[in-house]
Amino acid sequence: MTTTPVSAPLTSGIPLSLYVLGRESDPRSERGVECPGDLPPASDPSLVERARRAKAALGERLFILGHHYQRDEVIQFADVTGDSFKLAREAAARPEAEFIVFCGVHFMAESADILTAPNQKVILPDLAAGCSMADMARLAQVEDAWDVLADAGVADVTVPVTYMNSSADIKAFCGEHGGVVCTSSNAKSVLDWAFDRGDHAKLGGSRGSSPSAETKVLFFPDQHLGRNTAVLQMGMSLDDCVLYDPHQVDGGVTADQLRAAKMILWKGHCSVHGRFSPEAVDDVRVRMPGVQVLVHPECQHEVVLKADLVGSTEFIIKAVEKAAPGSKWAIGTELNLVKRLAAAHPDQEIAFLEQHVCYCATMNRIDLPHLVWALENLAQGHVVNQITVDAKTEHFAKIALQRMLDLPGETAKD
Numbered sequence: 544m545t546t547t548p549v550s551a552p553l554t555s556g557i558p559l560s561l562y563v564l565g566r567e568s569d570p571r572s573e574r575g576v577e578c579p580g581d582l583p584p585a586s587d588p589s590l591v592e593r594a595r596r597a598k599a600a601l602g603e604r605l606f607i608l609g610h611h612y613q614r615d616e617v618i619q620f621a622d623v624t625g626d627s628f629k630l631a632r633e634a635a636a637r638p639e640a641e642f643i644v645f646c647g648v649h650f651m652a653e654s655a656d657i658l659t660a661p662n663q664k665v666i667l668p669d670l671a672a673g674c675s676m677a678d679m680a681r682l683a684q685v686e687d688a689w690d691v692l693a694d695a696g697v698a699d700v701t702v703p704v705t706y707m708n709s710s711a712d713i714k715a716f717c718g719e720h721g722g723v724v725c726t727s728s729n730a731k732s733v734l735d736w737a738f739d740r741g742d743h744a745k746l747g748g749s750r751g752s753s754p755s756a757e758t759k760v761l762f763f764p765d766q767h768l769g770r771n772t773a774v775l776q777m778g779m780s781l782d783d784c785v786l787y788d789p790h791q792v793d794g795g796v797t798a799d800q801l802r803a804a805k806m807i808l809w810k811g812h813c814s815v816h817g818r819f820s821p822e823a824v825d826d827v828r829v830r831m832p833g834v835q836v837l838v839h840p841e842c843q844h845e846v847v848l849k850a851d852l853v854g855s856t857e858f859i860i861k862a863v864e865k866a867a868p869g870s871k872w873a874i875g876t877e878l879n880l881v882k883r884l885a886a887a888h889p890d891q892e893i894a895f896l897e898q899h900v901c902y903c904a905t906m907n908r909i910d911l912p913h914l915v916w917a918l919e920n921l922a923q924g925h926v927v928n929q930i931t932v933d934a935k936t937e938h939f940a941k942i943a944l945q946r947m948l949d950l951p952g953e954t955a956k957d
Contacts, residue, residue: 587912590911590912590915591616591911593915593919594620594911594914594915594918595620597915597918597919597921597922598620598918600922601642601918601921601922603639603640604640604641604642605640605641605642605644605918605921606622606623606633606634606637606640606642606643606644607620607621607622607644607646608621608622608623608624608625608630608633608634608643608644608645608646608647608655609621609622609623609624609630609646609647610624610625610626610627610630610646610647610648610651610906611624611625611626611856611860611877611879611880611883612647612877612879612880612902612903612906613646613647613879613906613907613909614879614902614907614909614910615879615883616910616911617646617909617910617911617914618646618883620646620914621646625857626726626727626855626856626857627647627650627651627654627707627708628654628707628726629857630645630647630651630655631651631654631655631657631658631659632658634655634658634659634663634665635655635658635659635660638659638660638663640663641662641663641664642663642664642666642921642926643655643659643663643664643665643666644666644668644914644917644918644921645665645666645667645930646668646909646914647667647672647906647909648667648672648673648674648677648905648906649667649670649672649673649674649677649710649930650673650674650677650707650708650709650710650711652665652666652667652930653710653711653930653932654707654711654714654944655930656711656930656931656932656937657711657714657932657937657940657941657944658941658944664926664929665929665930665931666917666921666926666927666928666929666930667909667928667930668909668913668914668916668917668928669908669909669910669913669928670928671905671908672905672906672908672909673905674708674905675813675814675905676706676708676764676765676811676812676813676814676841677708677709677710677713677764679764679789679809679810679811679812680705680709680710680713680763680764680789680809680811681710681789682710682712682713682716684789685703685713685716685763685789686716687789688761688787688789688794688809689703689720689761691787691793691794691801692761692801692807694798695798695801695802696798696802697759697801697802700757700758700759701758701759701760701761701807702721702722702723702737702738702740702758702759702760702761703716703717703720703721703722703760703761703763704717704722704723704724704725704733704734704737704760704761704762704763704769705717705722705723705724705725705762705763705764705943706724706725706726706727706730706762706763706764706765706768707724707725707726707727708764708765708813709724709763709764711932711936711937711940712936712940713763713764714939714940714943714944715935715936715937715938715939715940715943716939717939717943718938718939718940718941718942718943718944718946719939719942721740722737722761722943722946723736723737723943723946723947724943724944724946724947725947726855726947727768727839727840727841727854727855727856728854728855728857728858729947729950730768730769730772730776730840731772731776731777732950732951733947733950734760734762734772734773734777735777736946736950737758737760738758738760757805758805759801759804759805759806759807760805760806760807761787761807761809762806762807762808762809763808763809763811764809764811765809765811765812765813765841766786766808766809766810766811766812767812767813767816767817767840767841767842767843767844767847768840768841769784769806769808769809770784770806770808770844771840771842771844771847771853772840773805773806774844775847775848775853779805779806781844783804783805783806784804784805784806784807784808785800785801785803785804785806785807785808786808786810787807787808787809787810788810789809789810790810812841813841814903814904815876815877815902815903816838816839816841816842816875816876817841817842817843818897818899819838819842819843819846819875819896819897820843820845820846820897821843821845821846821848821849823846823875823896823897823898824836824846824849824850824873824896825849826898827873827894827896831871831873831892831894833871834871834872834873834892834894835851835852835870835871835872835873836849836850836851836852836872836873836875836896837850837851837852837853837854837859837862837863837872837873837874837875838850838852838853838874838875838876838896839853839854839855839856839859839875839876840853840854840855842875846875850875856876856880859874859876859880859884860880860884863884863888863891863893864888866888866891868890868891869890869891869892870891870892871891871892871893871894872884872891872892872893872894873894873895873896874893874894874895874896875896875897877902877903877906878895878902879902879903879906879907881893881894881895882895
């Protein structure tokens with residue numbers, strides 16, 4: 544896998560503690576990830592017009608994808624908005640577009656490159672736009688973990704499942720080892736498939752294990768999505784889950800613990816969703832009587848237990864869209880999206896779940912100056928910041944993605 548550079552405040556009225564971008568930070572935030580308050584306006588007032596001109600000059604050769612967590616100054620230029628996998632599929636459905644500009648983060652652009660045609664070029668306006676969660680599961684670490692499972696005698700009965708929020712080489716590892724990719728909305732369906740696949744493989748003897756061995760799933764990189772799905776949707780207990788820490792010797796778990804577990808959860812998390820606390824849920828219920836707490840399944844298990852509704856980004860958007868006027872919401876997901884929902888539904892009271900505001904710092908690296916720079920270079924014939932995935936990685940990553948797409952039901956949504 545290679546990356547090739549070729550050349551409104553919330554309407555609830557509830558006071559929030561804001562941290563000035565670049566000048567203040569919250570010590571509770573993920574180490575190395577800033578937790579800014581309101582984002583500054585674009586420094587150059589001509590940037591909007593320059594972006595419009597460059598986009599118009601490129602015409603149908605250009606297709607701009609905007610992730611829900613992008614800032615408004617960027618999202619206004621998106622041809623389509625959505626979550627990561629939806630956007631990658633939208634790009635694949637536009638074969639006439641020579642340039643796919645992905646206003647998101649690195650793993651999303653990789654997925655778009657995997658699913659689009661060879662003649663299409665995927666551009667990431669800022670190569671520093673990564674994902675802290677995806678970075679928590681590196682290929683070498685996952686390969687070491689697989690060796691630990693093999694030493695414990697359970698690799699042959701383990702199906703690797705990776706969340707969409709992972710690098711291309713991690714998806715390829717799953718494809719090569721009989722595994723699959725999942726999104727936040729289809730995690731249960733994918734896990735059902737994984738456990739069923741393992742059981743059938745054992746009975747057929749194709750995985751080299753005895754029928755008495757219990758099928759397991761190695762789930763990465765987000766421990767919270769794996770735990771919430773296993774316990775709250777599949778009826779497992781917390782004791783059925785074991786946490787594998789790639790920074791500890793042998794993952795910090797014993798062979799007996801691995802043998803006893805059904806779900807082997809990778810110690811990774813989202814630096815935004817992982818911040819929401821059970822105390823924040825209690826606090827908002829006091830401040831907003833009658834509020835419904837709506838959170839993403841990447842939140843901690845204790846937060847999800849206290850919430851009224853749990854679901855993917857698309858689920859969150861649809862829940863608000865369907866709600867009656869006067870509804871009160873405290874939403875636990877990225878702040879750009881929460882503010883956008885509040886602005887779009889002024890007849891509802893919509894608040895950010897935490898009083899300490901946190902944007903996705905890496906997502907917000909895609910700003911208007913970077914977008915204009917990329918578009919103007921493309922309009923002038925210079926391809927910049929192209930994201931390319933090597934042929935072998937693409938082959939096996941596609942296998943893992945296709946296994947997900949082949950599942951029955953609405954499994955292609957985030």
